[in-house]
Amino acid sequence: MYKLAMRWGLITGVLSFAWLIGEFIFGLHTTHVRLHPYITNFAMLIPIVCSVIATKQIRTQVFQGSATFKELLRHGLAIAVIATACGIAGQLIYHLLVNPNYFTYMIDVSKQIALEKKEDLTKAENFAKDYFTLKNYLAQIFFGGLVIGTLLAVIMAAIFKNKK
Numbered sequence: 001m002y003k004l005a006m007r008w009g010l011i012t013g014v015l016s017f018a019w020l021i022g023e024f025i026f027g028l029h030t031t032h033v034r035l036h037p038y039i040t041n042f043a044m045l046i047p048i049v050c051s052v053i054a055t056k057q058i059r060t061q062v063f064q065g066s067a068t069f070k071e072l073l074r075h076g077l078a079i080a081v082i083a084t085a086c087g088i089a090g091q092l093i094y095h096l097l098v099n100p101n102y103f104t105y106m107i108d109v110s111k112q113i114a115l116e117k118k119e120d121l122t123k124a125e126n127f128a129k130d131y132f133t134l135k136n137y138l139a140q141i142f143f144g145g146l147v148i149g150t151l152l153a154v155i156m157a158a159i160f161k162n163k164k
Contacts, residue, residue, distance in 0.1 A: 004062060005078035008054035012047050012079065013086020019043045020094055029102055033109050047083065047152060054079055055156040065162075072157035080149020087141045095134050103132040 020043075023029055028036040058075045059067045095102055107128040114124030130136070 002075065002078050004054065004058050005075040006082055008050055008057075009079040009082025010086060011054075012050040012083035013090060015046045015050065016043060016083070016087055017090035017093070019046060020090060021098065024094070024099055029099060030105065033106075044148075047148065050083075051076065051079065051152040051156050055160045059160050059162075067161060069157045069161040072161055073153055076153025076156050077150065080146060080153055083149060084142060084145030087145050088138055091134075091137055091141055095137070103134070106132040 023036065023040065026032070028039060055072055055076065059065060059072060062075070063071060107125065110128035110132070111121060111125050114121050
């Protein structure tokens, strides 16, 4: 019954990982790191677009065109959980295998920016060391994925529900 939800959770997770690898390939984690905070926000289009397509497809294929809010919500939550699990796996692969120096590099960049802005270097370095950790990134993916996924599930269920 949740086959399509599982598929769309995986698709969302894989596309998000592909985006992360694309950022790396195009230098947003190194050479063009100062553009990263702006461009990375476009990655939010992935779960949004996937949620719209998935919800329409689930309503049509699983519920023959007529689904309640609760039915669509359950499937949307399944998508969110699977996409979040994929996101965690993707972050682990990325930071442990693809770019293990990411956090060190980002701490150095944070210190450089603090120097340029004539900010307290020790304070900036301590903040960066706390922020740029695998534990923090995994927590952000876990909680952010579930919160955003739940919001998307609620919104999509509200938009695409109809009476049976």
